[in-house]
Amino acid sequence: MKPGWREGNSIRLLENGEEFFPRVFGAIQRAQHNLLLETFILFDDDVGQALHAELLAAARRGVHIEMMVDGYGSPDLPDAFVNSLTAEGIRFVYYDPRPLVLGMRTNLFRRLHRKIVVADGDIAFVGGINYSAEHNASFGPQAKQDYAVEVKGPIVADIAAYVQQEIGSKRSGHRWWGTRRHRPAQNATPGDAQALLVWRDNGDHRDDIEQHYLEMLRTAKEDVIIANAYFFPGYRLLREMRNAARRGVRVRLIVQGEPDMPIVKVGAELLYSFLVKGDVEVYEYCRRPLHAKIAVKDRQWATVGSSNLDPLSLSLNLEANLMIHDRDFNQQVRDNLERLLQEDCRRVEESELPPQSWWQLSKNVVVFHFLRHFPAIAGWLPAHTPKLAEVPAPVQPEMETQDRMGTENEGAKF
Numbered sequence: 001m002k003p004g005w006r007e008g009n010s011i012r013l014l015e016n017g018e019e020f021f022p023r024v025f026g027a028i029q030r031a032q033h034n035l036l037l038e039t040f041i042l043f044d045d046d047v048g049q050a051l052h053a054e055l056l057a058a059a060r061r062g063v064h065i066e067m068m069v070d071g072y073g074s075p076d077l078p079d080a081f082v083n084s085l086t087a088e089g090i091r092f093v094y095y096d097p098r099p100l101v102l103g104m105r106t107n108l109f110r111r112l113h114r115k116i117v118v119a120d121g122d123i124a125f126v127g128g129i130n131y132s133a134e135h136n137a138s139f140g141p142q143a144k145q146d147y148a149v150e151v152k153g154p155i156v157a158d159i160a161a162y163v164q165q166e167i168g169s170k171r172s173g174h175r176w177w178g179t180r181r182h183r184p185a186q187n188a189t190p191g192d193a194q195a196l197l198v199w200r201d202n203g204d205h206r207d208d209i210e211q212h213y214l215e216m217l218r219t220a221k222e223d224v225i226i227a228n229a230y231f232f233p234g235y236r237l238l239r240e241m242r243n244a245a246r247r248g249v250r251v252r253l254i255v256q257g258e259p260d261m262p263i264v265k266v267g268a269e270l271l272y273s274f275l276v277k278g279d280v281e282v283y284e285y286c287r288r289p290l291h292a293k294i295a296v297k298d299r300q301w302a303t304v305g306s307s308n309l310d311p312l313s314l315s316l317n318l319e320a321n322l323m324i325h326d327r328d329f330n331q332q333v334r335d336n337l338e339r340l341l342q343e344d345c346r347r348v349e350e351s352e353l354p355p356q357s358w359w360q361l362s363k364n365v366v367v368f369h370f371l372r373h374f375p376a377i378a379g380w381l382p383a384h385t386p387k388l389a390e391v392p393a394p395v396q397p398e399m400e401t402q403d404r405m406g407t408e409n410e411g412a413k414f
Contacts, residue, residue, distance in 0.1 A: 005187045005196045009153030011324055013304070013332040014127065017135035020148050021047060027119040028054040034064045036118040036163045040073035040111065040306070041130035044081050051131050052081060059088035066090075068167045068388070070112040071097035073130070086393040093167055094389045095318075110202060113317040114306050115148070116163055123152050124159045126197075126322050128229075128293045128306050135291075144291035145340075146229075149304040149322055149329075155195040162197060166318075168388055187325055190300055194325040200307060201318055209307045209321050210314050213295070214240050220249045220297050225337045227254040227285070227292040230308040231271070237309065238271065242278030250281070254292075254337065254345060257284030273353050287344035293321070296333040300325045304333075 014020045028035060028051075035058060042048050059065055067085075069077070071094045086092050095112035117125040127148020129135050137143050151159075185196055200209045210233070217224065217240035224244060231253065245251040253275065275282055293313075296302045305321025307313045324330075 003158060003197065004185055005194050006154040006158065007194055009151050009155050009193045009195045011195060011326055011329045012150040013329065014148045014150055015336060016146060017129060018137060020129045023150055024117055024125055025054050027123050028058050031058055031063050031119040033120050036160060037067040038114045038116045038163060039131055040070045040113045040115060041132050042069050042074045042077060043132040044078055045133045047133045048131050055085060055090060056088055059090050066167055068093040068095055068112060070095045072111050082391050083394040086391050092391040096387060097389050110316045114320040116159060116320060118156060118160045118163060121156060121160050124156045125150050126320055127304055128291055141288055144289050146291040147294045147304050151195060155197060158197045190325045192326045196323040198323055199320045209319060212323055213237055216297050216301060217241055217244045220244050222298045223250040224297050225252045226295040227337055228309045229256055229291045230310040231255045232311060233309040233314060238274060241275060241280050245279035252281045252283060254283045254285050254340060256290045257286035257346060258289055272348055276348060276350050276353060282348040283341055283345040284348060285340060285345050294333060296330055300327055300330055302330050302333045
């Protein structure tokens with residue numbers, strides 16, 4: 001089976017932890033055979049403990065579970081947290097775990113940034129929401145605004161096959177995604193309930209997600225809304241946003257107004273003049289930190305996933321997005337983003353942009369290219385070649401005692 005657009009899917013938008021966690025935990029509770037899970041962040045907090053409990057319960061009723069967690073995003077999981085999972089037969093894999101050097105994490109690049117769950121090959125979740133309490137509104141002013149998608153139907157088989165290959169549980173002589181697509185997989189007959197899994201890696205699919213964004217902007221006819229937490233793309237995408245706006249497409253961009261990291265806003269602000277003066281409407285989301293990676297075009301196309309439009313996601317991280325053709329889902333996304341725009345966003349006006357002197361312009365160009373290319377350059381270093389590390393199941397003390405007693409009894413017989 002080759003990757004492609006799959007027909008006949010059921011697609012549902014999930015907003016924030018309040019909608020996402022109950023749906024995922026419910027799918028785990030109903031799982032009878034197997035479960036696959038990948039995440040960037042898994043914390044030992046209320047949400048992480050709830051996931052931990054659901055995984056243990058599933059494993060104890062015979063569900064085969066494999067999970068992969070990023071070593072940079074989840075560096076502080078207690079041994080007891082992980083060992084209790086592996087003791088129940090859960091396969092737990094760290095992506096690129098590295099020891100601290102002078103108290104600092106060194107695995108800065110090439111992160112596993114995907115967030116995927118597949119239960120029994122029947123239902124899957126793809127998006128940007130991690131397993132941490134900061135994705136719930138109860139976390140407070142720093143709670144993140146984010147999205148995921150729940151899917152059922154033929155696309156789930158593609159997602160499961162991909163995760164199995166990447167987590168190392170499925171070995172085959174031929175990877176059906178092994179040929180690089182220089183252009184996005186085209187949907188010859190756009191309709192409804194159609195979905196396509198798109199990923200970015202550091203091998204054959206380095207720019208697939210970016211190419212889909214570029215194609216989306218080139219073919220837009222009416223309007224585009226992009227909500228992206230860490231927005232600092234390359235010139236090609238910026239140019240296509242302006243080109244679309246100048247041919248009459250209403251292009252709206254939502255970025256962070258209350259960033260979780262100050263440098264995020266500094267980077268985005270470098271692009272404001274270029275975009276606003278090119279007729280792109282730029283909005284800052286000011287209610288709380290924005291963590292979204294979501295976009296919608298015209299009446300059918302939408303995407304939800306883990307990929308930001310920044311140097312890390314576009315040059316180094318392992319990412320996954322779903323591309324979706326569906327009018328009902330498109331409307332779900334559109335209604336949600338329109339609400340954000342009306343209630344929680346501030347438009348960046350041209351009158352408030354700083355004057356562009358030659359010195360300011362030159363400085364912006366230098367900073368832009370440094371920020372844009374530094375992660376990719378650093379990622380060439382051999383020290384940043386990632387590895388998978390499977391956590392072995394712990395030796396149970398009671399089993400050791402039984403083994404010793406059995407040996408002693410056998411010796412007594414002779």
